Amino acid sequence: MVNRETLADGATRLSSGGCAFVYKRPRAGVLHVAIAGDDAGQFGTTTLDEIIAAIQREHPLELFIDAREAVGVAVSVSDDWTRFFATHRASFSRVHVLVGSKVVYLTVAIAQHLSRTGNLIQIYSDPEIFEQRLPAPSR
Numbered sequence: 001m002v003n004r005e006t007l008a009d010g011a012t013r014l015s016s017g018g019c020a021f022v023y024k025r026p027r028a029g030v031l032h033v034a035i036a037g038d039d040a041g042q043f044g045t046t047t048l049d050e051i052i053a054a055i056q057r058e059h060p061l062e063l064f065i066d067a068r069e070a071v072g073v074a075v076s077v078s079d080d081w082t083r084f085f086a087t088h089r090a091s092f093s094r095v096h097v098l099v100g101s102k103v104v105y106l107t108v109a110i111a112q113h114l115s116r117t118g119n120l121i122q123i124y125s126d127p128e129i130f131e132q133r134l135p136a137p138s139r
Contacts, residue, residue, distance in 0.1 A: 014043060030134075030135050062135075083115075096130060097121060
């Protein structure tokens with residue numbers, strides 16, 4: 001079962017089985033997703049559906065994925081993300097992914113390559129550089 005809640009700051013949090021995704025919109029055209037835990041496929045398409053909803057509101061979308069707290073990803077989930085980026089490539093101006101482990105780095109790098117999206121996906125291991133690229137919330 002996927003639990004969905006709206007946080008006090010307006011962010012959306014999806015959680016299930018020891019994993020959570022938090023979606024924030026710091027400004028128009030930007031979506032920030034923080035992932036923590038192990039995604040074994042328990043969300044089905046729910047996590048990608050949130051991004052599709054953001055694309056439907058506005059595109060192209062600049063996507064920031066903070067995966068430094070992600071522990072692992074099932075192969076089926078990685079395959080879903082790869083297909084998602086290949087299919088929706090034109091909907092993104094850029095995808096920034098911050099990784100915190102070699103396992104997650106390799107998973108993202110493989111998805112980057114197999115999605116055939118060129119340099120659309122930028123992978124970071126330095127949180128400071130990632131955060132410098134993330135636009136400050138509009139007031």
